[in-house]
Amino acid sequence: QVQLVQSGAEVKKPGASVKVSCKASGYTFTSYGISWVRQAPGQGLEWMGWISAYNGNTNYAQKLQGRVTMTTDTSTSTAYMELRSLRSDDTAVYYCARDLREPDVWGQGTTVTVSS
């Protein structure tokens, strides 16, 4: 079955970077893009950006421009999201999801905690 499996929880200090992985299975990886969405504790869902698994094209949310990089490794069907210069308000659960306009399959989420 179609599945996205994310890497485990991370604890980082302010100013550090984090890289979250999202491994896809059950479908042709390059046929769909991967979106990244985050959810701060007790809050709603926030769109972070999207990457085409076909050609690597990206689109990032304006508020994260310059701090976020999304990449893919088609040899392992894995997408990555790196966030730099972490702040306390980056503490959230980070999700990957298949597709841009109609995200149908979601990963289990990766908790990133930013704390000194």
Add this chain to the structure above:
Amino acid sequence: DVVMTQSPLSLPVTLGQPASISCRSSQSLVYSDGNTYLNWFQQRPGQSPRRLIYKVSNRDSGVPDRFSGSGSGTDFTLKISRVEAEDVGVYYCMQGTHWPSTFGQGTKVEIK
């Protein structure tokens, strides 16, 4: 950015009774290909979001038929015909027509 406004934000319902959630967008969600990319998600406590409805009214596989979506342009509705205990959670609308995609604030459904 397109603003998605849900109402109500909290919805206490009696088991077996209907429930309805409204979602309004600040711009038309009709895309250049003629489709309207309006999705509904359910998020149960401690779980990832689960898509229920796509393109306004198409139910995902495995979603009970008590869930239905309707609407057009800027005005959309998710209805639950008879609420069951497993329907407790937060429901989000999301538009994928305009970049960046945006979500509504969420509607918390609880049992009275």
